[in-house]
Amino acid sequence: MARIRSRQTLLGVLFMGAAVVALVFLVLPVVAIFTRVSPGHLVRLLSNPVVTDALVVSLKTTAIAQALILLFGTPLAYLLASRRFRGRTLLVTVVELPLVLPPAVAGLGLLAAFGRFGLLGSTDRALGIDVAFTQTAVVLAVAFVASPLYIRTAIAAFEAVDADLVAASRTLGAGSTRTFFRVVLPLTRDGLAAGEALAFARGLGEFGATIMFAGSLQGVTQTLPLAIYAAFSLNFDVALAMGALLVVVSAVLLLTLRLILSWQPSRRTSRSLVAPSS
Amino acid sequence: MATLSANFSLPRRSFELSLELEVERTTALVGPSGSGKSSVLRVIAGLIRPAAGRVALDGESWLDVDHGVDLPPDERRVGLLFQDYALFPHLSVRSNVAYGGKERVDELLERFRISHLARARPGELSGGERQRVALARALSRNPGALLLDEPLAALDAHTKAAVRAELQELLSELELPTLIVTHDYEDAVALAGKVGVLVDGELRQIGSPEELVSTPLDPFVASFTGANLLHGRTVGQENGLTKVQLGSGELLYSTDPGDGEVGVVVYPWDVSVGRAHPDDSALNLVSGEVASIVQVGNRVRVRVGPLTAEVTGASAERLGLARGGTVFASFKATGTRLVALS
Numbered sequence: 001m002a003r004i005r006s007r008q009t010l011l012g013v014l015f016m017g018a019a020v021v022a023l024v025f026l027v028l029p030v031v032a033i034f035t036r037v038s039p040g041h042l043v044r045l046l047s048n049p050v051v052t053d054a055l056v057v058s059l060k061t062t063a064i065a066q067a068l069i070l071l072f073g074t075p076l077a078y079l080l081a082s083r084r085f086r087g088r089t090l091l092v093t094v095v096e097l098p099l100v101l102p103p104a105v106a107g108l109g110l111l112a113a114f115g116r117f118g119l120l121g122s123t124d125r126a127l128g129i130d131v132a133f134t135q136t137a138v139v140l141a142v143a144f145v146a147s148p149l150y151i152r153t154a155i156a157a158f159e160a161v162d163a164d165l166v167a168a169s170r171t172l173g174a175g176s177t178r179t180f181f182r183v184v185l186p187l188t189r190d191g192l193a194a195g196e197a198l199a200f201a202r203g204l205g206e207f208g209a210t211i212m213f214a215g216s217l218q219g220v221t222q223t224l225p226l227a228i229y230a231a232f233s234l235n236f237d238v239a240l241a242m243g244a245l246l247v248v249v250s251a252v253l254l255l256t257l258r259l260i261l262s263w264q265p266s267r268r269t270s271r272s273l274v275a276p277s278s
Numbered sequence: 279m280a281t282l283s284a285n286f287s288l289p290r291r292s293f294e295l296s297l298e299l300e301v302e303r304t305t306a307l308v309g310p311s312g313s314g315k316s317s318v319l320r321v322i323a324g325l326i327r328p329a330a331g332r333v334a335l336d337g338e339s340w341l342d343v344d345h346g347v348d349l350p351p352d353e354r355r356v357g358l359l360f361q362d363y364a365l366f367p368h369l370s371v372r373s374n375v376a377y378g379g380k381e382r383v384d385e386l387l388e389r390f391r392i393s394h395l396a397r398a399r400p401g402e403l404s405g406g407e408r409q410r411v412a413l414a415r416a417l418s419r420n421p422g423a424l425l426l427d428e429p430l431a432a433l434d435a436h437t438k439a440a441v442r443a444e445l446q447e448l449l450s451e452l453e454l455p456t457l458i459v460t461h462d463y464e465d466a467v468a469l470a471g472k473v474g475v476l477v478d479g480e481l482r483q484i485g486s487p488e489e490l491v492s493t494p495l496d497p498f499v500a501s502f503t504g505a506n507l508l509h510g511r512t513v514g515q516e517n518g519l520t521k522v523q524l525g526s527g528e529l530l531y532s533t534d535p536g537d538g539e540v541g542v543v544v545y546p547w548d549v550s551v552g553r554a555h556p557d558d559s560a561l562n563l564v565s566g567e568v569a570s571i572v573q574v575g576n577r578v579r580v581r582v583g584p585l586t587a588e589v590t591g592a593s594a595e596r597l598g599l600a601r602g603g604t605v606f607a608s609f610k611a612t613g614t615r616l617v618a619l620s
Binding site (some may be wrong): 169173175182256 | 298320323324325350351354356357358360362364366367377378379415416418419438497
């Protein structure tokens, strides 16, 4: 008995030590960003045109890319989750591939597909569009690397919906459209929000594919991560200021997600604040 | 009174579900799990598409594969009660009931005594309450036919009796063609005037509960309706009775004709139990040790060798039945059914 106890304590000490090391390692770089430069100076640096331009480009391209991901990714995820067909697993794997692809390869692929001499290059030229090294390219790069995160989370969320609920809605006279908006979407809302938050975070930090496919032109394609990289050798303090900005944006995002996920109206098991009178 | 007719075949993994049904009042389909019972309801509701066949409510054709008719579920006037009720967890009781149609919501909440729960979510309700909400919801679109999938299976034994009585009353009030699917023969008998036994996708027999008990066409039907089923083979005739030898050696007599391998069907309530050898030689007799004694309501089920007998609690006490004691189980030749074994 005593031996077991002492061994448990030893394990406890080891775990505690490892946990402290991991925690310090994770927190230190984030804290360091804010301690190098005084907060006042940090805020002043944010008015630097390089920073404001990058912020505008980042917010604009991220917003458009996320809208596209939701608009096209949701139907794709729903079809992959609700239909059973030959080659479905292969298709899901293809959808998830950009997730594990090195960003440089993703950028290369986008150039090879949409670039001037790419697969769709002649179509682009015929339509008078040159995608590469424009803001459109930034949007495409972000959408390419970030959408799999949303789509795979959305597939899992749609698959978790009890098929009988969908069937019940249909037998109660609702068509498939009404069923989707009144039953499926409300029940998957949290899962979709979580997936979207992941995709948003991934898109905001996009670097490799963007720099290869869109370049790093201030005010056009230079997003915050690209601007940090550019500023880093010229003015380390400006780079830090932008870093701090991204930390704040990401933290706010994470907290919002936590709030969305913890705030759930009473479902299956949870009870509402007002108990039913019986 | 409307008639719901279904006549279709649907290939399943290990068998083909194929049946022909005419539902006027309340019909129950009983059978073991995996026999395809729920699929029948889903085909009628339009949730599964069969390979061939027709489904119609009176003149209204819902499915006619030959003529290319296949209405989606939302266009078939059917009320389906799901086994686990499938209430929408994100909607209140009122919104659940209103989902199928808003006109009758208050009336239905009142009718099912759930008005006070209108604002509650399904997760806060008891099993019995959920069932009432699900029934109210199924009726909210004014269905022309009602389909109930194991309506009592999700309830505990205590709630079940009360809910079963309520359901009986409701069904007789509604006068809708109703098809109930259940694995419990007692529930089927309590709720339906006509019972069909479905095994491996095949309707073995359909008729009144009394018919199924008195003249089972099939050993499975016999065992499912609660009868004892013993295996034996005919060994000739004696005084106009068929003589059957059981696998265990005993000789029995039956008024039924039979030839070769037969199933001997005896209902537990036709078997009497005694401690002494009965004098009446006209009786079939099986002796053995009491293997189990189970109280079922005001009756006692006694297992004697291969037979189950049902006696009143009083006589069980008078006989001083105890496990391990040797007793004699006897039953009349007229209460001994013979069914051909397939």
